[in-house]
Amino acid sequence: MATSGTQLRFFLVVHAATGKSALAGPKCTRHCKINSNTPTSSSYEQRGQRSSDDNESSHENESSHENEVQHAEKLSQKRVSILGLFREPFLRRNITVCLLAISAQRLTGFPAIFVYSTEIFRMCGLAKEISSYGSVALAGLQVLVAILGSLLLDKVGRRPVLLTGLFGCALCTLAMVTFAALSGFNICTECRYGNLVALMFFMIFFVIGPASVPYLLPAEMFGLTSRQSASALVLVVSLALSTIITAVFPIMQVYLMEWTFTIFSAITLVLALFLSVTLTETKGESFLEIQKKLEDNFLGN
Incomplete structure (x- = not known):
């Protein structure tokens, strides 16, 4: 009887421990997933920096294209002679x-x-x-x-x-x-x-x-x-x-x-x-x- 009582208590302790871990495991997993999916402030800054860099590069490309067009127009214009x-x-x-x-x-x-x-x-x-x-x-x-x-x-x-x-x-x-x-x-x-x-x-x-x-x-x-x-x-x-x-x-x-x-x-x-x-x-x-x-x-x- 003593032996069976001891086994019963050991079973209950192990079951309680495994139950908490089982309950705690999915909750921790869901929390980690939520935290991993939530964007941080650093990610916002990186995205903003990338977008600003893209805008600047696009503006530079447009301005360089306009300068090339104006330069081509000036070259295409025929100079007026004295006559x-x-x-x-x-x-x-x-x-x-x-x-x-x-x-x-x-x-x-x-x-x-x-x-x-x-x-x-x-x-x-x-x-x-x-x-x-x-x-x-x-x-x-x-x-x-x-x-x-x-x-x-x-x-x-x-x-x-x-x-x-x-x-x-x-x-x-x-x-x-x-x-x-x-x-x-x-x-x-x-x-x-x-x-x-x-x-x-x-x-x-x-x-x-x-x-x-x-x-x-x-x-x-x-x-x-x-x-x-x-x-x-x-x-x-x-x-x-x-x-x-x-x-x-x-x-x-x-x-x-x-x-x-x-x-x-x-x-x-x-x-x-x-x-x-x-x-x-x-x-x-x-x-x-x-x-x-x-x-x-x-x-x-």
Whole structure:
């Protein structure tokens, strides 16, 4: 009986232990499965990082594709030749304005004044020493006024600076003619010193506006396909006019004498009036805004 009782207790202990394990086993298994299937915060971060990387790579691919398309379009666009500038009406109007500006700059008489400044002073009755000092003063004045002109371009604008410079140059050359005539006819011998003052003011007006603005206009008025041709044409016209004026000026002095600069003054006034009507202001505007304004002016809006 004792033995059977002992066996009975051992059986109950073993059964209880196995029962708890059996009950605990499936519950632990289900809990582990639930925990294993539940996403953790680290998995969310990894998925978010992967999605953001995918988005960035897709955006980079799209932007690179767009850049390739734009580059291909630029390469496919045919560059406009110098003759082509005159075939298309819109480009023809713009290049006409640029050529008027560079012609007005050269025909102020600046090439002749720059090359023959000493002879001009002596022709007006100044002594040789004073004439030499006057030429040196003109060269130094150009440097000082150029700094001021670069500041005024962005603050005041291209159009006002250019027109003010052209009208100022025309008035100064008229003053030179007047002083030369008065001193030449012995009406006012002291008026010969007025030529030096008039030439100084001429240089101030010229350097402030006409010296630089005509070379800036092609870059602002023409697109990528026609800008190079427009700039080249403006430069060629500038050099050609400078050569012609420098070669012809001594002959003009022989026949016209003190009235030589009357021709330069009259031409400058006429061209300045044309530019006051046709030239568009471009201060503080982007290239697209400038093109829109030029198109509106071309269409008469």
